Amino acid sequence: MALTLEKDYIDYFTNNREEFQESLLSEAQNVRGKIEEILLIGNIDLLSNAHKLVMYTIQGKDDELESFAKIEGVSWASHSLTLAFKLEWVQAIRRTIWKYLQEFDKLNQIDLDSDRFFNIERQINDRIDKFLNELFLSYSEYKDKLIESQRALVENLSVPIIPITATVCVLPLIGSIDTYRTDTIEEKVLMEISRLRIGTLVIDLSGIAQMETEVIEHMMKVIEGANMMGCECVITGLRPEIVRKVTSIGLNFESKAQTKATLQQALEDYLK
Missing domain, CATH: 3.30.750.24 (STAS domain)
Structure with a gap:
């Protein structure tokens, strides 16, 4: 289920994409200096992927969010990028989403009642948590398979007939x-x-x-x-x-x- 005012939110985040990205980078100082490095290492566009995560979260596209998380997990694992770094980045995305939702409500003079606020809070945080969970599982599964294949290779080389x-x-x-x-x-x-x-x-x-x-x-x-x-x-x-x-x-x-x-x-x- 998408958020209330889904279309308005999408337009707002899309129209303010550059400002959102700058605000996001200020939330994740450790990431700012590694944007280009990660793009070169794994062809991973952090800012573009952050926008995709925001859109899937707002639109309630749970299946797409899950698939995206699995792809991200494999990408990070295959290029030996750390989960701690990824966690810092996603948590920065979470904080920036809330910052912009608050700005949207102020700009449009929307006075949230508690029921609507907590409904939005649950949907957004649940989806981001689900994204992280699927990403960690995908990362771990890929790493386990990689370790197993390397172990089999070492075993084979250790018994050279x-x-x-x-x-x-x-x-x-x-x-x-x-x-x-x-x-x-x-x-x-x-x-x-x-x-x-x-x-x-x-x-x-x-x-x-x-x-x-x-x-x-x-x-x-x-x-x-x-x-x-x-x-x-x-x-x-x-x-x-x-x-x-x-x-x-x-x-x-x-x-x-x-x-x-x-x-x-x-x-x-x-x-x-």
Whole structure:
């Protein structure tokens, strides 16, 4: 439902658009200096969008307001613009709307009764709050999807299975390995064995300095799973620290996989 005197309000805000924008910028001092920067970063026209928000609010276009909020949320999230900055801007718009409604009533000598005032107050503030709520939800959903896609990319890069021949692949592991990463390794290894029909998987551990007991035990299970799928595993590059840890807990890689001193040695055997 649109506001009472909707057409008069629209004409007033439209005819005084430049003055409204200047008043708005004086309400949001932190925004004034970043108008051009944000336009360049994300092609986001803050002043034009502020006018659109005002028009949707006055006209009671709730569906358009919701759609606009979702678009704004994605735009701000995709360009890493902060929600605190956006909140300051929208609250400045809210204050400026009320300032101009008051000026309109004075100019037209309209004496608001309490019922009409509170009805207008509820409609305007409810719509702006709804806009903010939808914008925050849209922003958060986009960020969550972005984080998830980045996490999946990192996980994929952290388990780089490299084909060497039609049936031989290499899995070079570097950095630290925790239980979360071994879960990722297990999932990726078993999926790629099936997809690529890997007959031999060379797992190079020369880039791993330490392994905790639970990680070693999990890696053993990864090798067992690969063996069950008909894939032979070859372990290369075991460091003395890891060998000592493996033997101290009574395990033995050689019972489940071949071992070679270096990746180069293993590749020479399979590339002859």
